[in-house]
Amino acid sequence: MTASTPKSNHDAIADNTLDASMPRHPESRLQSEWLFLYDKLPPDQWFSNDYVYKTSFWLSIHADIRKRQHxxxxxxxxxxxxxxxxxxxxxxxxxxINQYIFKLHQHHNIEDTGYFPQFMRMYPQLKAGFEILDRDHVHLDTLLNELQVLNSRLASSNTEDKALVEQLHQRLMDASExxxxxLTDEEDLVIPILGLN
Incomplete structure (x- = not known):
């Protein structure tokens, strides 16, 4: 009869990886190892009495952005x-469109200069996830700048311009996608940090 040997740390990590939570949407770019806080505070608890006072302001800003876009x-x-x-x-x-652009730039500026650097100092292991969000902001800034130029043309146009409308629509759809x-990737990283700290 042989004695059973305790699991090594490597085996325990492998088992935990198999049990790791998955993000809320299949297109997520978040790695499972970045979701250790998400495991502790999953979405079905974000509005619970224990956490809502910490999480609701961020989620309400995102809800407003989604509503404006819709x-x-x-x-x-x-x-x-x-x-x-x-x-x-x-x-x-x-x-x-002007208000939508203003609100997005305002929100992203606060994240880029305040929250995201602070969160990365708190959780250096999440740096790669926040770098994805930062790259999104750069890409979104480009789309919003293009949208602003098109919207300025629209505001000064006195005659119907279907080609301009089509360009505006395409930029809106690009930004929406x-x-x-x-926003969902951001929530999966950020809301657990807010709720648990």
Whole structure:
């Protein structure tokens, strides 16, 4: 009869990796080893009484961004479907695009200069995850700058310009696709940090 040997640290780590949580969406770029805080505070607890006072402000900002983007796409789709005329489209979408861009730049600036560096100091093992989010911000800045140029053209256009509307729509869709992934990846990293600290 042979005595059983205790598991090595390597074996324990391998077992933990098999049990590691997966992020909330299949397109996530987050590695399972970055989700150790997510394991401790999964999404079904983010609004619980124990954590909501720490997590709700960040989640509400993201909800506002998603809502603004949804409204912009609805207006664009309504114009494409012929449900609204050119002048109504222009008056509805132009100021909303300006506010959308302003809110995103404001939120990203606060993250880039304050929160993300602080979070990386607290959890250096999450640096690679925050670098993904930083690269998203750079890409989003490019898309938002292009959107701003197109929107300025729209605001000064007195005649219907379907090509311009199509360009605006495409930039909105590009931003929507990237933001959808970015916001969810960000929440999976950030909300557990906020809730547990």
């Amino acid at each position: 409204v912009l796409i609805q207006i664009s789709d309504a114009y494409h479907a012929g449900d609204i005329e050119w002048l109504e489209y222009r008056s509805q979408i132009s100021s909303r 990237l933001l959808s992934q970015h």
